[in-house]
Amino acid sequence: MSVLADLDAHILDLAWAGVLYWLALGFSALLLQRWRGALVHLVFPLSALGGLFIAAVGVAGLVLPASAMVLPIGLPDLPFHLRLDALSAFFLVLLGSAAFGITVYAAGYFHSMKAGPLALVGLWYHLFLAGMATVMLADDAYAFMVAWEVMALSSYFLVTTDHDVPEIRRAGFLYLLVAHVGAVSLLLTFGVLQGGHGAYTFDYMRHSEITPFWASAAYLLALFGFGAKAGLVPLHVWLPEAHPAAPSPVSALMSGVMLKTAVYGLLRVTFDLLDLRIGWWGTLTLALGLVTALYGVIFAAVQSDMKRLLAWSSIENIGILIAAFGLTLIFYTEGKGALAALSLTAMLYHAINHAFFKSLLFIGTGSVLHATGERRMGRLGGLIRFMPWTAWLTLIGALAIAGLPPLNGFVSEWLLLQAFLLTPGLTQPYLNMVIPVAAASVALAAALAAYVMVKYFGVIFLGRPRDPALEHAREANWPERLGMLWLAAGCVALGLFPAQVIAWIAPVVRQLTGQALANDGNWLLLAPLAAERASYAPLIFLAVVLVVLLFTFIWVRRVYHGRVRHADPWDCGYPEQNARTQDSAEGFGQPIRHIFVSFMRVERETPDPFDRHPHYRGDSRDKLWLLLYKPIADLVGWLSAQAGRLQHGRIQWYLTYSFVTLIVLLVFVSR
Template identity: 60%
Template sequence: MTAGAAWLPIDAAVALAACWLVLGAAGLFAPRNLAYVGRLLFPLGALVALLLAATGLAALHASPQVMVLALGLPDLPFHLRVDSLSALFLVLLGGAGAGISIYAAGYFRPGEGTAPGLQCLQYHLFLASMAFVMMADDAYFFMVSWETMALSSFFLVTSDHRIPEIRRAGYLYLLIAHIGAIGILLSFGVLQGGSGDYTFAGMRAQPHAGWWASAAFGLALFGFGAKAGLLPLHVWLPEAHPAAPSPVSAMMSGVMLKASIYGLLRVTFDLLQTQLWWWGVIVLALGLLTALFGVIFSAVQTDMKRLLAYSSIENIGLILVAYGLAVTFRGFGMAALAALALTAMLYHCLNHAAFKSLLFLCTGSVLHATRSRSLGRLGGLIHRMPWVAWLALVGVLASAGLPPGNGFVSEWLLLQGFLFTPGLPHGYVNMLVPVAAAAVAMTAALSGYVMVKFFGIVFLGRPREESLVQAHDAGTLERIGLTWLAALCLLLGLAPVAVIGELDRVTRPLVGHGLGEAARAGGWLLLAPIDAARASYSPLLVLAAIAAVFALAVMAVHRLYHRRVRRADPWDCGFPRQTARMQDTAEGFGQPIRQVFEPFFRMERELPSPFDATPRYRVTVADHLWHWLYLPIARAAEFGTRLVAFLQQGRIAVYLLYSFFTLLALLFFIR
């Protein structure tokens, strides 16, 4: 680090990530002191995150910078590089991380699982490792950071390790993370192409022949897809997200999933020189399946964090759809369209980081206030927790992809990308792509269903349990965190032109084109990524119009008529003995989806007989893939291990004998 001379953004970024490490280590001094950890270390972590976001923004405007850290193994120093792609994801990490950290400062309570100081270490290690993943410039450092990220998040997930389900969820997460890591490692192995040079600069210089490039891409897709929750490697996600404490869920869903998207982008658009169009088609199809699968399962969940976890799968699916579209366009040499799809994708990454973190944190507040994650025990919380409820509404509208929220902007850009496909030179792709657009539209509409279910059941209606009357609103620090993330949602939703201007700096080096100029040509108010006659959208105007009509209508109605209100009981349809338990439950709200998409689910129902005095209705909805894919693999693995079980003798001498024979065999073969 060159002190004295002007600090480059990369120096600042590395220093900030190191600060996180220091803060984490500081947690160990007084691991049980909640005030020290919560009131000092976590807010400092948030400050660091904020600075990192600022640094990222600065780096976005600067040229790529490299740095070599003389750490690590001898002869294998850590290479770091911050280019615009890294910078964008650093902004994402810092922006979302600031809100989550300040929220976490108020979140942790005494007597919950791991000691707060230890959690502080794990948490900040997690943040720093993600920052290093985004800055790594050689395969070795990348993998070290990647594995640190996986391990630290594993410990965070299992912070309530006394509960068996949580241990199981953590184990599944670790297993799939490692299978994915093998894929990434092999992909890097292919990318270095026999040169032995594992720096990214060396890989960029390698010419990759067709099949090798495809192999590298396939392995990377598998590896990063496993971490992102790509079908069929998604099974860990709905288990691990609910198990983790809410700030960690928010961090994993909002930021860590994006780290794998970052890796995928780095490999395809940076390390590989050629992109073949059919890669894009495969990812497009997989992404669509993932998105549809995620949203359909999300609609039938009864646990609010599982619901959000499946919704994350859906969003990752949408991101991959945009990515697939970008690769397809790029493969056909259409740079402008590739830039459009890539912009939509990056935009959705930012959006998802903002609104999904917000929603996960809201579930954290609800969980603290009510001690329940089950939707069947909540309800009516808008009266007891107005702050959380109204901020959650911002996230809900964004997540449902409604204007003028931020989710709508990226969806709009993605659909514009689909509308341009008629120029594709391949017949089948040409016709299949509109069908894909239809599926995207349906996913978006279904996410509206999911979000109405989520918000309506948790916050609206009457409390389903007596105890909910005592629910309290979130504390000050939590409110600051939530407000920050909601503000990010609004900013991303209302200022698309500015955001696209920044994304332009990212897409230009990757696909050689950007939307910045065209977007700015329409003025700061009007988003017209291609030209105004073709398509335009202005969230600010839409919001202003809605607000104006709203205000006018309120004034006119109150002025012209009256504003009398009489409070009364709700209409009981002639049945006065209604209770709050008779409201629609989460199961009930998901019932139409269960019926319409029945083949997707593996359902077990227990119906009560009409003569039951205490009738119980139970339905479990499971995933076919678990039974069709994972259990057979597990069984095969078990069978295989039983075959070699005779090797296990329990005597040290025998084990030494094995080692000895191995040594002999190796010596014989290598000579």
């Protein structure tokens, strides 16, 4: 008991020590900029251990009471308030466990980078980690926004690591622009929540009363601000540009962890800082989540760039998370506490699942990019023969994100579909029509996600190499393999032991909704709400699959007596088959492009009939960019050009502008 009491008294000190540890490693990277070996073999491995430490602190925070502290840093009247409760502890576990695998991988990935740029990457990388951890610990608006900006700026510098490339600079600028538009919305959110009293601590906001109008205003502002960071449609335009531009470990951190800080913020504001929730919030959020999920997976299906495909897939998964959040709000406002707990459990489960399988896919893609120098799937193929470790570990991530049992992606999507299917009659008649449509939309998004993963893995790793140079591809180094192995093991463990994971999530669900999910099963059986309604036993499922495979293997050995016959595959009667006649990334996406053509602008470049070297190029553009953002960009450009006329080089006019501005300000202040 004394150990638990001591841990309870110092748990927040330990969490803050973990943040300071990451900061110290970041600045030490600058001191070691002349010694690349020390950066790779010392700083990044120590940083990975910091991830395990943060995850351990989070696990302890889930079972201990909430604790708070005030740090005398910052402005004189605005110290940092920190708090560790079940919600922040859960996201610290997510951050630390994913960061461990990604950072181990990063030690191998950055091995060939020059020492000078690597020192800067080390600085921004650790500021990024520290910023995300502080966001989850902040207990006042000032600390939250400072950490939010540190997270945004450090990730911007990581995205623009190769800043000599114009496309990367443009992607970084777009990301920074959307991030700061969202940050302004969050500032307004906290301004509404403090109610004009000048008290920006979260504790004050928790106990303040707010009218339904201002509560709705705060919620909409928070949804916009956090939605911009999460990539919620139509605020998603930065994500398919920034994620592919960043180094692969950074892409994994941004997609696997950073997007979840927006989910954390939305949960914090809605269920912790606001003292009431209004019915239409859930319907709006559910609709936005479903649109985001379908929009993201449709565009993922037509991508030919493997990192851009994963970026669009992240948009789809964020849509699933936001849809689950909207469903939770609907059940909560309808007084269906058990179903609210079920849908929130599904959301949190999917959040940590996505942190593992999407990080695994991004770093697996990074190994392919490192080995081949190629991001276009149409020029890859057959890599499972040359990179078997990478291929098999990436396959685990692909199967997990496709929602196949017994891996982790199946559990969270199954729980979410159970929440839809177990919905009773609701008081609002329109909701009884919305829920079935929403369930069908989630099922469609899940099916298309599996289709996308068949394309992703099949085109890159199976078949024959589409370029002879691929035969020289080399397997990932050992730090890269160990990072992938950790994340793959997480996908397996989270899938095989769902009852234990749900028990671990229960304190968070209880804190936010007032009750945890009731599991009518045991350590072997997952039965949410009632066993007679639906149940799932992944270990039994796995045992059955293994037994079937074993008997199949024995039968084949007996029938064929161990003989192996090599033969050419059936070629449908076409002579002279070569690597270019295989299914391509463009071919996989063609049916989706044809069916959902109204969502995208398809640009084609067809060959001339008399061209001796014909080629075809097709590109699917986001219509929202063309219809919404491009006109805004053109308008801003026009206004900037008009404002540029004021810059004519005449000092007399500049003095006149200053004088008029001063008079206007004096008149305004005098009132």
